Amino acid sequence: GDSVTQMEGPVTLSEEAFLTINCTYTATGYPSLFWYVQYPGEGLQLLLKATKADDKGSNKGFEATYRKETTSFHLEKGSVQVSDSAVYFCALTNSGGSNYKLTFGKGTLLTVNP
Amino acid sequence: DTGVSQNPRHKITKRGQNVTFRCDPISEHNRLYWYRQTLGQGPEFLTYFQNEAQLEKSRLLSDRFSAERPKGSFSTLEIQRTEQGDSAMYLCASSLAIGGEGQETQYFGPGTRLLVL
Numbered sequence: 001g002d003s004v005t006q007m008e009g010p011v012t013l014s015e016e017a018f019l020t021i022n023c024t025y026t027a028t029g030y031p032s033l034f035w036y037v038q039y040p041g042e043g044l045q046l047l048l049k050a051t052k053a054d055d056k057g058s059n060k061g062f063e064a065t066y067r068k069e070t071t072s073f074h075l076e077k078g079s080v081q082v083s084d085s086a087v088y089f090c091a092l093t094n095s096g097g098s099n100y101k102l103t104f105g106k107g108t109l110l111t112v113n114p
Numbered sequence: 115d116t117g118v119s120q121n122p123r124h125k126i127t128k129r130g131q132n133v134t135f136r137c138d139p140i141s142e143h144n145r146l147y148w149y150r151q152t153l154g155q156g157p158e159f160l161t162y163f164q165n166e167a168q169l170e171k172s173r174l175l176s177d178r179f180s181a182e183r184p185k186g187s188f189s190t191l192e193i194q195r196t197e198q199g200d201s202a203m204y205l206c207a208s209s210l211a212i213g214g215e216g217q218e219t220q221y222f223g224p225g226t227r228l229l230v231l
Contacts, residue, residue, distance in 0.1 A: 004156075034219075036222075042224065043118075043205070043222045043223055043224040043225060044157070044205065044207075044222040045222070046219050046220075046221070049219065089156050089157075091156070100145060100147075100162055100169075100170075100209075100211070101147065101159040101162060101170070102147075102149075102157070102159065102207075102220060103159070104156030104157050104158070105156050106154065106155055106156050107154075107155070107156050
């Protein structure tokens with residue numbers, strides 16, 4: 001079945017550091033890929049998404065590129081802020097299978113120190 | 115648009131009791147999903163509604179679990195004879211699906227945290 005693998009955390013960075021959170025996936029068909037973020041005490045929020053190969057999703061300074069050849073969707077940000085501290089989840093929906101449910105990775109906890 | 119709401123936000127119950135959670139989706143969203151999230155894990159799919167029809171249930175959803183979405187609006191998730199292993203965060207999400215597309219964005223509620231003693 002479909003699966004998502006994220007780099008294990010926690011990740012601790014200083015403010016203004018570069019961030020990469022790796023995400024790879026296994027899926028049949030043509031998945032859409034998502035990054036969700038969960039801030040402390042809040043619900044999951046969509047951060048960005050990409051629906052086909054080579055698409056780049058971007059939002060709030062975060063970017064991720066859908067790489068079909070490496071089955072990856074790594075999250076990057078050039079300069080993190082303390083307010084980016086949260087848990088980040090990579091996820092997919094798959095038009096080749098159940099095209100409506102999200103399959104999530106385990107999440108990566110990011111802590112940004114001032 | 116007030117977002118997806120869930121009630122209660124927290125529930126503590128004793129093993130063997132029944133509990134019911136409610137989810138109010140974003141108005142006019144035709145799809146509604148339930149997920150379960152345990153500590154240190156990502157959310158796992160439980161079940162899904164298109165309008166009032168329940169179209170898929172995960173094998174995670176044992177016979178003790180039942181979900182309804184009468185009239186295609188709010189949804190309830192009931193757990194009968196709760197067990198300690200049911201302790202988790204129960205998340206609801208909704209989306210607006212147009213045509214046969216399945217790539218629409220799901221919007222999540224804040225979740226109901228269940229603790230079974």
